[in-house]
Amino acid sequence: EVQLVETGGGLIQPGGSLRLSCAVSGFTVSNKYMTWVRQAPGKGLEWVSLLYSGGSTYYADSVKGRFTISRDISKNTLYLQMNSLRAEDTALYYCATGPSDTLTGLHYWGQGTLVAVSS
Amino acid sequence: EIVLTQSPGTLSLSPGERATLSCRASQSVSRSRLAWYLQKPGQAPRLLIYDASSRATGIPDRFSGSGSGTDFTLTVSRLEPEDFAVYYCHQYGSSTWTFGQGTKVEVK
DSSP states (O other): OOEEEEEOOEEEOTTOOEEEEEEEESSOGGGSOEEEEEEOTTSOEEEEEEEOTTSOEEEOTTTTTTEEEEEETTTTEEEEEEOSOOGGGOEEEEEEEOSSSSOOOOOEEOOOEEEEEOO | OOOEEEEOSEEEEOTTSOEEEEEEESSOOGGGOEEEEEEOTTSOOEEEEETTTEEOTTOOTTEEEEEETTEEEEEESSOOGGGOSEEEEEEOSSSSOEEOOOEEEEEO
16 A cells, blocks of 8 residues: 655744655555645645656656655655755645556655745 | 636526636647546535547546637536536646635535
8 A cells, every 4th residue: 555654844943954754654665756745824735846766757847956855765765855944834734645656646645744934 | 828718707507507607718739738637615526528638537428528729618518516617728738736725516
């Protein structure tokens, strides 16, 4: 059974850094495309970052240069390193993936981890 | 970046009625890589449709998707009580992905 569990959220001051983790089970993190999607309180979904099985990475313009997506195969975990955090980064962060390495949308989602950026 | 515009913003319907949701892209979505999700309060989104018209596992056949290029539609043939929620479209055909702003389907 595929499971995604996000951790690492919390309250952080503007300008600070945080690393989110997404522990996966039921598959190997390097075998599928993995993505981070966020949702600000009361707002819609916003795509954040994408990591393909081959290692290519992509970012939304709003986080480019500040966020880094990566994975640790030995821990079967996806990460999102977030630097220079801003108030507008406050959101529930989800990790999500598909059923294989072929792009077919986001079939599996975690429950999310909340990041609050405030002084 | 491909901008997805969903309409209407809110759809007020009664159970049993048909819902038609639109998603328009600012440029053509490659290979019709367009998905639809349903989200209820306090829950993660759930995939309904991928590749514009393929139903995800376990999704009832009252949900159907159509379209190509820049115009896509999600149809719910007969609304059940559990279908009242927010719906998002999502394109994954370009190097940077995007979501629409959402359509809320509410009980009339």
